[in-house]
Amino acid sequence: MLHRLAFISFVTAGAMAVLGGCAQEDYYCDADGCYYCDGVGCRAVDPPDRTLCRGDFECPSGELCTDLGCAASGCTADADCVEGTVCREGWCVSPTEPNPTPTPGECTNNDDCDADLECVDGTCTPRVTPPACTVDGDCGTAQVCLDGECRDVDDTCHFNTECGPGRVCVDQRCTEACSASNPCPEGQMCDADVYCVDVTPVDECVQNTDCESGQVCVDGSCKDECSTDAQCSEGLYCAAGRCQIDDRPNPFCTQDSDCMAGAVCRNGACRSPCTEHAECPRFDVALTFCLDMVCATTNEATSDCTGASDCMSGQSCVDGVCR
Structure with missing residues (x-):
């Protein structure tokens, strides 16, 4: 009789454990993970793979770049997150993950960014330039690879005669000539008493709000935004939506x-x-x-x-x- 009562008590306790746990909910999370459960048992629900990132620009919409990778933000409850994750302090994370630290790719100039990125508005972003290249074959017809950028052949030079008066051809770019008696424009310095080069940015800005209206912060300097050459000052032209030093050849005849x-x-x-x-x-x-x-x-x-x-x-x- 005592053995029979002990057996009934064991079965009853086991049934209560099942009814009180997995059998009562199809999906749940605890500190060890998330699970799908039924009356037989539970199976783990893995969190989605994270996209590795260098900045927010590499993450899908609704996600931000963190030290864990791209992570969904802005949640207020677990129901706002995909299965396999829970809402913790506004982030959707796996129960076993630490709280993420945002890494949006902040910068003060281009030196803080990878070679294929530039510092715009205080954040490393993809360069808004022609397609990147390493050899001329990477570029289209009638283009050459110049400093990692595809440029039309007509926009490069080989000799000073192609650049017009007051300019010299340096590394296929027409550059202002200079000397002790012929100084460079503002923002440039005279190299070897022959040609002008850009002065290392002094980080006059970190983000667009540091610049005047109509300007954008690029590589620590405020640049005028533009859509046509006519909107730029003398010696500049419009490229990639901002005014830049005009280093194109200046043909003075066509026939x-x-x-x-x-x-x-x-x-x-x-x-x-x-x-x-x-x-x-x-x-x-x-x-x-x-x-x-x-x-x-x-x-x-x-x-x-x-x-x-x-x-x-x-x-x-x-x-x-x-x-």
């Missing part, structure tokens, strides 16, 4: 009739035709070679580079010569 009598138009520049070297110094002492039937400078005739990649580390290609 022979644009040049003085006897000259021909080649690559946007008026050139003196020739048949032999001796003819050229008569036009200009700097013209010492007859190259492809037009007079050329020594640098043009004996060029050893077209861009920085052709030169030693720390050198630039200036007018076809590494220096």
Whole structure:
């Protein structure tokens, strides 16, 4: 009789355990995880895989970048979160995860960001530029790869003659020429007494609100927003929605009739035709070679580079010569 009562008590206790636990709810979470349950038992519900991120821009809508990866934010109850996660302090997390720390990708200038990102409004964001490239083959027809950007061939230079007066060709970009008596524009400094280079940003801004209306904070400097070249100041042009230094060639002819009598138009520049070297110094002492039937400078005739990649580390290609 005592053995029979003990057996009944054991069965009753087991049934109460089932009724009081999994059998009463299909889905629940505790400190160890989330589960689907029935009268037989429970199976774990894994949280969704997290997307690794460098900033909010790499996360889906409704999620923010954290040290755990992309995480949904703004919840007020577990029901606001996907299965496998619970709502904790406004974040949807797995019961076993710590509270996430936001990592939106804050920055003060481009040095704080990866190479394919730029610092805009205090946050690292994808560069708003032509497609990234490593070789010319990565670019479209009539484009070349210049400093990781695809650029139209017409927007690059090889020699000073393509840039127009007062500019020199440096690493395929037309750059303001300078000297002790010819200083650079504001925001630039004279390198090697030959050409102007941008001064390292002084972090005049961190986010757009630090700039005037109509400007955006890029790489620690306030840049005017634009949609056309006409909205930019002299020496600047509109690219990627903001005014930037105009480093494009400045052709001053498109056909022979644009040049003085006897000259021909080649690559946007008026050139003196020739048949032999001796003819050229008569036009200009700097013209010492007859190259492809037009007079050329020594640098043009004996060029050893077209861009920085052709030169030693720390050198630039200036007018076809590494220096």
